[in-house]
Amino acid sequence: MSDMTSPPKQSFKFSMLLYDSRYRGITIQIFVLVMVLGSLGWLAGNAATNLAALGKPLRFDFLGDTASYDISQRLIDYKSTDSHGRAVLVGLLNTLLVAFMGCVAATILGVIGGVLRLSNNWLVSRLVAVYVEIFRNIPVLLWIFVCMFTITAIAPQPRDFRGDNATASMLLNDSVAVTNRGIYLPEPLFSRPLGDLNLGIFNMSIELLVLLVVLFGGVYAARWNNARANRIQVETGDRPDTTWANVAIIVVPLLAALLAMGFHIGKPELKGFNFKGGVNMSAPLIGLWLGLTLYTTTYIIEAVRSGIQSVSKGQSEAAFALGLRPGRTMSLVILPQALRVIIPQLISQYLNLTKNSSLAVAIGYMDLVSTLGGITLNQTGREMEAILMLMAIYLTISLLISAGMNWYNTRVKLVER
Amino acid sequence: MNKSVFLGALTVAGLAAVGASASTLDDIKARGKINCGVTEGTLGFSSRDAEGKHGGFDVEFCRALGAAIFNDTEAVEYVELSSKNRFTALSAGQVDLLYRTTTWTFSRDVDLKTTFVGINYYDGQGFMVPKDLGVASAKELEGATVCIETGTTTELNLADFFRANGMTYEPLPVGGTTEAKAFFEEGACDVYTTDASALAGVRASLKAPDSYIILPEIVSKEPLGPTVRHGDDQWADIVRWVQNALVAAEEHGVTSANVAELSKGTENPSINRLLGAEGSLGEMLGLDNDYAARAIAAVGNYGEIFEKTIGESTPIGLPRGLNALWTEGGLQYSPPFR
Ligand SMILES: N[C@@H](CCC(=O)N[C@@H](CS)C(=O)NCC(=O)O)C(=O)O
Secondary structure (H helix, E strand, O other), X not given: OOOOOOOOOOOOOOOHHHHOHHHHHHHHHHHHHHHHHXXXXXXXXXXXXXXXXXXXXXXXXXXXXXXXXXOOOOOOOOOOOOEHHHHHHHHHHHHHHHHHHHHHHHHHHHHHHHHHHOOOOHHHHHHHHXXXXXXXXXXXXXXXXXXXXXXXXXOOOHHHHOOOOOOOOOEOOOOEEEEOOEEEEOEEEEOOOOOEEEOOOOEEEHHHHHHHHHHXXXXXXXXXXXHHHHHHHHHHOOOOOOHHHHHHHHHHHHHHHHHHOOEEEEOOEEEXXXXXXXXXXXXXXXXXXXXXXXXXHHHHHHHHHHHHHHOXXXXXXXXXXXXXXXXXXXXXXXXXXXXXXXXXXXXXXXXXHHHHHHHXXXXXXXXXXXXXXXXXXXXXXXXXXXXXXXXXXXXXHHHHHHHHHHHHHHHHOOOOO | OXXXXXXXXXXXXXXXXXXXXXXXXXXXXXXXXXXXXXXXXXXXXXXXXXXXXXXXXXXXXXXXXXXXXXXXXXXXXXXXXXXXXXXXXXXXXXXXXXXXXXXXXXXXXXXXXXXXXXXXXXXXXXXEEEHHHOOOOHHHOOOOEEEEEOXXXXXXXXXXXXXHOOOOOEEEEEOOHHHHHHHHHOOOOOEEEEEHHHHHHHHHOOOOHHHEEEXXXXXXXXXXXXXXXXXXXXXXXXXXXXXXXXXXXXXXXXXXXXXXXXXXXXXXXXXXXXXXXXXXXXXXXXXXOOHHHHHHHHHOOHHHHHHHHOOOOOOOXXXXXXXXXXXXXXXXXXXXXX
16 A cells, blocks of 8 residues: 555646646537537527517517417317417317327337237238338328328218218217218216316316216225235235225226216217217327327337347246246236336337327327417417427427336336346 | 428528618629519419429519519529418518518518518408308308418408307318318318419319309408518518509500500600609619519510419409409509609
8 A cells, every 4th residue: 555656746737628638528528518508699699689680579478469260179178269378288288189199009009019020920920020111111291191181081071971862871879970070989978067177277077077086086995905805815815806896896986976977978960061069089180190100109119029029038938937828928027027128219209209290280280380380470470489489398298208208117127136 | 391480490590680681682683583482382373384484473573573673584583482481481581572472461561570562462261162062151151171271361360250250160271272172172171261362273273173162252351462571671662663563554554565665755754754764763772774664574564464374364264353453443553653
């Protein structure tokens, strides 16, 4: 220890910032940072000056002005006399709706496809491979167009359902209508309604609230029942059968609540030009959803395939040796381990799908880009504000998705010992 | 589509300080070409022929400007803009003006910081439906699905019309005429609505024009005209007075055929000032004194332009109607050249 030589103490000189490798890295980083911030500042300043020169200083009060346009597919109440701000909210919810539907569908199809891709059946795995190659190598916008125009060209028009010699008819006991304007599904109705709860921005139906409370109560009670069964199993060695009790605990109160509120199904009906009543999924929504799903599924298939292949063969051999059937081996042994490879790729696919949903504008789906970045921008002329808001909102959505998925990822990843 | 809006915004952010600083006319002269914003294809107003050359009512006015400034009708670069992108393109300096079936409205003039310098076509919004729907009036459209082009006054008028009549509808907003036509023909919407003038062109270009009718109602005023950026009055004056010159020419009976003759001087001082034989009006604009004579010689007067592009002898077949001269019961009227 004592004979270790310490380097001669050198006083700091200014030139060391450039010539001393210990400091040079930091110097360069600071230099680059200053340059980047400087150019951003210059751009911002330039934009501000130019906008001011055009007589359009950066202001967001246009969001409070009357929108004056209508939106067809909407999750919350909206009419043309509402503000641009509310129109933007309707668009945002539509973006989230199609992104959510797309992510769910693409995940389900992707997992199935990924497993089939590795099937021992040559034909099945080839078919999946062909699907992946075709859909992945053509831009998603084209798929969206293809889906949309297929719907509008092939599905019957509402008026084909009319008259004595109608060429089209409704499905499932006259409760579902598939038209080239969208799919009309039956809706839940209550003959003894409880009304709506006004939550400021939107109204929540109290019936739904009641059903949710009853459902969660039932699930909670069922879990308590399971815990009880576990305790008895530990104490006595016998596990009481909980299946039917649990079903009853969850289903009976739900049915009772539905009956009490006079639940019935409302079927869509052809009235005038269009079907009225029921839940309407508009053609643009379906086209966009299908296009995004078919495209993103291919990437998820590949993610799932690589995830499964990353699990060593020994795992499945061990599972087989224990007597697990292939299906259970996959769901209990392979997939849980594959998840740590799959999830990071899933995150980026979810982000891609959400961002790609902005192509909605091409087929008339009123998402965030069509409302805020489209009609609102155009009618108010607030390009800078609208684009800045769009960027901020997409960034926020993306960060939230990654945060959520990362949280999930840390929960499922292998705990290394 | 979105990209160009975004790039437009970036251009605003970036170097293009065009709007306010340099004079548009100087820029145009330095460039050797006028950047004229036109539609992506509205039969009769601006569309491309088989060779890709632009033609139409609006295009003729751009050509007239080329003749007035450069004595060359070809010194025009046509920039096709969707309804949605046009104002961004204008304010970002991508085009010098719009001759793009653009309606003069208060908020566009005041809030969008564009300047409307005239009206080259008095229009109104109409509706088209398939004949076999059996609809005879726009008041019977309760609950219909309507195809509209987004970023237009059309979608605002539509909302107003249905609200005022206590009716509901489902909008199907699309980005351009091509998509709108496809949706309409496949029955994805019951109704196609836009400016009546364009509706005639759209109907003519459908596969079976005779199975569609245009409803009698005109539900709005759509004064269409050239648009420039706020802040360059000289350029606004040039666009305004070249258009006025074409109307004045019709008022005075000056045509592409007789303009050369009349330019030599006539008994009528108004004609002489218009054509540059007397006074120095052209120079006041910063152009040559015979700018108007050149424009008229190249494209004809207002009436000639109308007849050869959208008039009753063309497939579009629009009557002069409101766009006749004021002396003939219409609204076209030029302030005096003096
Ligand atoms: N005059 C209306 C509508 C103008 C407009 O965009 N018209 C459509 C239909 S005529 C058009 O020009 N479409 C051609 C295109 O999509 O480029 C406005 O100024 O908002």
